[in-house]
Structures are given as C-alpha cells and as structure tokens.
Amino acid sequence: MALARISLEPPPHIDPTKATLAYGRLAIKRLNRELKDVDLLTRQRAVKALCDYLHDPEHIAEAVNEGVVCSLNTLLKDPDVPCRAYSTECFVILCQHAIGRTAGLNHNILESFKPLIAFNQPDIIRLNTHKAIELLTTDPLGAKAAVESKYIDLLIKCAEKEVDEIKIVVLDTLNHCLSFDTGEGLESGGIPLFTRLLSHPSADVRARTAQNILRLCVNPKGKQEAIDNETIPALVGLLNDQSENVKASSAGALAFICTTNHGRYTTLNAGAIPLLLILVDDENSRVRVNALKVITCLSETPEGRRILLDHLNKISPHENDMNAAVAKHARIAVSVITWKP
Incomplete structure (x- = not known):
C-alpha cells in the first residue's frame, strides 16, 4: 500500500548555500559554534548545512569529536520547528554509525527524544526521532538503554495511534527492544x-x-x-x-x-x-x-x-x-x- 511521504517544507530563507562553510577542519568548529547562536536564522542555516555535511561518512567522527552531539542535543529543545526537525535528521545520520550511536547514548539522548515522540509534535519530527531511536536500538547497548528508559510502554502506545509511515518504524524498534526484554x-x-x-x-x-x-x-x-x-x-x-x-x-x-x-x-x-x-x-x-x-x-x-x-x-x-x-x-x-x- 502506498504511503504519503512525511517531509518538512522549510522556510525559504533556510538556504544552506547562504551558510558560510569554513574551509577544511574549521568547518565543523564553525557550524558547532553557530548551532548555539542567539540568532534564529544563524541556527537554522547552521543545522541545515550540518545535516548536508554529515551525509559524508568521513565527517562523522570529526563531528562527534568536536562536540556536535551535545550541541544538537540542546537544539532538540529549540522552540523553532525547523531547528528541531533538522536536529533530529542529523541524529538519524549520526546513528547510522557506531561512533554516533555511542556518543548519543553517552549524552543520554534517549531522554531528550521522549518529548519529541509526543503527538503534539509535527509529523516530520516524530518520524525522524523514531528513525533515530530505531537505529540506536539496533545495538544491544542501545536496546538495553531504551528498555531501562521505559520506552517499551511509550512505543506500544505509539504503535497503536501513529500514522502508518511512523508505525512501521515503531514496530521495528519494538522488535529490537522485545528481543532484549x-x-x-x-x-x-x-x-x-x-x-x-x-x-x-x-x-x-x-x-x-x-x-x-x-x-x-x-x-x-x-x-x-x-x-x-x-x-x-x-x-x-x-x-x-x-x-x-x-x-x-x-x-x-x-x-x-x-x-x-x-x-x-x-x-x-x-x-x-x-x-x-x-x-x-x-x-x-x-x-x-x-x-x-x-x-x-x-x-x-x-x-x-x-x-x-x-x-x-x-x-x-x-x-x-x-x-x-x-x-x-x-x-x-x-x-x-x-x-x-
């Protein structure tokens, strides 16, 4: 059965080409600094540029070592929807790599994800968050952490009420967690x-x-x-x-x-x-x-x-x-x- 695709239509001014990307090793340093900027537009452009930058696997370890996970964790609480959405997308990319999953668990990212799977959040944020959780639980340590964080009860409620595209991801996550407990x-x-x-x-x-x-x-x-x-x-x-x-x-x-x-x-x-x-x-x-x-x-x-x-x-x-x-x-x-x- 065909599913409607959940996606984010960002404001027109969030153009990653307008975010100045520093050369070489300074790129992540500058983006990480701009993620904490008081100016909303700067944060939006930085997190969108970071999202594109992380698609290159060679940049993952550099980003983790530079403390990007901590900055993104803070950005998950940002009142701006595009900032939260692109932050969750960054975590989806990071959690595809063992070093990203380990860093996320070390920063107790599962607790930060809990408010983002609430039904009052936009679909795209819930989808990205569930994708990141599913990737985290592919690792036995991640599945154990999710069980200890009382995620199973939350996920079962989500499996009942979520839209189909998200429901599929939730069921995959439950499969990982239930194999543990x-x-x-x-x-x-x-x-x-x-x-x-x-x-x-x-x-x-x-x-x-x-x-x-x-x-x-x-x-x-x-x-x-x-x-x-x-x-x-x-x-x-x-x-x-x-x-x-x-x-x-x-x-x-x-x-x-x-x-x-x-x-x-x-x-x-x-x-x-x-x-x-x-x-x-x-x-x-x-x-x-x-x-x-x-x-x-x-x-x-x-x-x-x-x-x-x-x-x-x-x-x-x-x-x-x-x-x-x-x-x-x-x-x-x-x-x-x-x-x-």
Missing part, C-alpha cells in the same frame, strides 16, 4: 494490540506485528496471552497472505506458540495444517523453514500426526532441499511424524 511489553498490553494490528491493511505493518508477537511468545506468559486473546486464529489466517514476509513471520510466531500443548491444539483447531502444507512448497526458504517448524510441533499431538501421516509425500521431498535449513527441518518433521511408541 519481553516483560514490559506483555504488561503494556502488547499481545492484544498486536492481535488487532494483524488485520491492518499494510503488509509491512502485518509482517512486523507478527514478528513482535513472535518476540513476546518467547515468554511462556506471552504464549498463554496469545491463546487467551484469539491471536492464533488471526496468525493462521495470515498463512495465505499475499506477502512472503507476512507468511514467514506468522508461521514463525505460531512455531513459538506451538511449543505448548494448549498452543498446539488451538492451532490445530484453527485449521492450520492445510495452509502449512501449501507453505512447505513456497519459493521463500524462510517461509518453508517456519512452516516445517509448526508442522513438527503439531505432529507431536496424536491428531496432528494422524493427519500428517497422509501427507508425508509433501514433506519428505524437502529432506533434499537445496537450502540446508529447510532440509534439516524437513528431516526433523518426518522423524517426528513417523515416530512410533
């Missing part, structure tokens, strides 16, 4: 919200939602909540989705839920087996692997094994699949299905 996600109502989002019109949202359910279902409490909130029928319904990512993530989530007896029987009663047998022949190897994992779990029930024994001819050819992971899980599935007490 599932407890707060469950306490914040993650499973009920994600169950509702499984019916979202955007395939990108559905795929990321299923992946977040997978993260929460690593926790035994998450598995039980998925059963109680009718999450399993929703996931089974997505096994015939048009999107490969949606099918793969839905099957992956079911594989975690089906590690319990209650989860296996609920999935079995939801009519998952016919859809899973179709996915075994899918072109996407991730879809095939996850489908075989669910089939293996379901074949641990007498009813599931009885049904799957009639369909061994669909599964056994994949024991020689070109993909090593698919072949491995096909062999496991066949051994469990054909097991005799």
Whole structure:
C-alpha cells in the first residue's frame, strides 16, 4: 500500500548555500559554534548545512569529536520547528554509525527524544526521532538503554495511534527492544494490540506485528496471552497472505506458540495444517523453514500426526532441499511424524 511521504517544507530563507562553510577542519568548529547562536536564522542555516555535511561518512567522527552531539542535543529543545526537525535528521545520520550511536547514548539522548515522540509534535519530527531511536536500538547497548528508559510502554502506545509511515518504524524498534526484554511489553498490553494490528491493511505493518508477537511468545506468559486473546486464529489466517514476509513471520510466531500443548491444539483447531502444507512448497526458504517448524510441533499431538501421516509425500521431498535449513527441518518433521511408541 502506498504511503504519503512525511517531509518538512522549510522556510525559504533556510538556504544552506547562504551558510558560510569554513574551509577544511574549521568547518565543523564553525557550524558547532553557530548551532548555539542567539540568532534564529544563524541556527537554522547552521543545522541545515550540518545535516548536508554529515551525509559524508568521513565527517562523522570529526563531528562527534568536536562536540556536535551535545550541541544538537540542546537544539532538540529549540522552540523553532525547523531547528528541531533538522536536529533530529542529523541524529538519524549520526546513528547510522557506531561512533554516533555511542556518543548519543553517552549524552543520554534517549531522554531528550521522549518529548519529541509526543503527538503534539509535527509529523516530520516524530518520524525522524523514531528513525533515530530505531537505529540506536539496533545495538544491544542501545536496546538495553531504551528498555531501562521505559520506552517499551511509550512505543506500544505509539504503535497503536501513529500514522502508518511512523508505525512501521515503531514496530521495528519494538522488535529490537522485545528481543532484549519481553516483560514490559506483555504488561503494556502488547499481545492484544498486536492481535488487532494483524488485520491492518499494510503488509509491512502485518509482517512486523507478527514478528513482535513472535518476540513476546518467547515468554511462556506471552504464549498463554496469545491463546487467551484469539491471536492464533488471526496468525493462521495470515498463512495465505499475499506477502512472503507476512507468511514467514506468522508461521514463525505460531512455531513459538506451538511449543505448548494448549498452543498446539488451538492451532490445530484453527485449521492450520492445510495452509502449512501449501507453505512447505513456497519459493521463500524462510517461509518453508517456519512452516516445517509448526508442522513438527503439531505432529507431536496424536491428531496432528494422524493427519500428517497422509501427507508425508509433501514433506519428505524437502529432506533434499537445496537450502540446508529447510532440509534439516524437513528431516526433523518426518522423524517426528513417523515416530512410533
């Protein structure tokens, strides 16, 4: 589904060509000084020029060492919208680099970001801020810092109410954070919200939602909540989705839920087996692997094994699949299905 692009239309006088860029090593020094200037126009031009300057990776370390992160952190509180917007864009660029992420965490940038994800902020500021947070949490230290800063509850609220373009970024961030800690996600109502989002019109949202359910279902409490909130029928319904990512993530989530007896029987009663047998022949190897994992779990029930024994001819050819992971899980599935007490 096409999304409207969120962008900033800056005032006409913010022209980076009018910001005098000093030569060589003095460029960052001068821009950093102008970021703190009392004159609004000077700050606007400086932060826009810095945004363009940082697109060259060679300038990242220089900017960090010159203290630009501290200046940008202060500029995040500027009353002027373009100043805040371009500051967040600078952080998006900086957080694409390990040295930028480390500097941001050292300056406790996550606390400065919190007011900028509030719904009273312009869309472009919220989008850039969420992008920067997502990049920060790709690092284990960043994910840990976000969890300790109580971001999971905030992000779950954002995932419910944000516009689609931002919602996708929020779900990616949650995926990083929930891989570190599932407890707060469950306490914040993650499973009920994600169950509702499984019916979202955007395939990108559905795929990321299923992946977040997978993260929460690593926790035994998450598995039980998925059963109680009718999450399993929703996931089974997505096994015939048009999107490969949606099918793969839905099957992956079911594989975690089906590690319990209650989860296996609920999935079995939801009519998952016919859809899973179709996915075994899918072109996407991730879809095939996850489908075989669910089939293996379901074949641990007498009813599931009885049904799957009639369909061994669909599964056994994949024991020689070109993909090593698919072949491995096909062999496991066949051994469990054909097991005799």
